[in-house]
Amino acid sequence: MPISEICNREVIVVQRDNTIVEAAKLMRQHHVGDVLVVEDRGGVRVPLGIVTDRDLVIEIMAPELDPVVITVGDIMLPELVTVKEHSGLYEAVQYMRAKGVRRLPVVNDSGGLVGILTLDDLLELLAEELLALSKLVKLEQKKETMSRH
Numbered sequence: 001m002p003i004s005e006i007c008n009r010e011v012i013v014v015q016r017d018n019t020i021v022e023a024a025k026l027m028r029q030h031h032v033g034d035v036l037v038v039e040d041r042g043g044v045r046v047p048l049g050i051v052t053d054r055d056l057v058i059e060i061m062a063p064e065l066d067p068v069v070i071t072v073g074d075i076m077l078p079e080l081v082t083v084k085e086h087s088g089l090y091e092a093v094q095y096m097r098a099k100g101v102r103r104l105p106v107v108n109d110s111g112g113l114v115g116i117l118t119l120d121d122l123l124e125l126l127a128e129e130l131l132a133l134s135k136l137v138k139l140e141q142k143k144e145t146m147s148r149h
Contacts, residue, residue: 011036011105012026019067021067049073049077103119
């Protein structure tokens with residue numbers, strides 16, 4: 001299954017020059033733990049970086065910096081790990097694990113933003129699949145019980 005089928009396409013984005021306060025307000029408004037920093041390149045939104053709620057705490061709040069004057073571009077990591085939309089689920093999970101990331105922006109062949117795959121999304125998908133399997137086991141047990149009476 002390509003990850004384009006399961007990734008979240010409603011990605012909260014900011015520009016590099018948005019302030020940390022603006023990013024934090026967007027996270028709160030949309031109930032998310034990150035914003036993706038994008039740049040418009042000829043009508044294509046290209047992901048440049050990511051800022052997480054943890055970044056806000058570690059990089060801004062703990063050292064008591066002024067979040068009004070610091071931009072997301074100031075604290076985002078310079079190298080963003082992305083994956084192509086046609087990549088398989090297993091491949092994406094292995095890539096997340098190898099790179100040590102919990103969030104993986106999904107891009108098309110031209111580098112344009114398609115969506116984001118998060119660890120939370122994967123855990124939810126896995127839980128649904130495990131529930132479906134457990135229901136199958138119970139159904140098989142019920143069928144066997146009914147056929148033996």
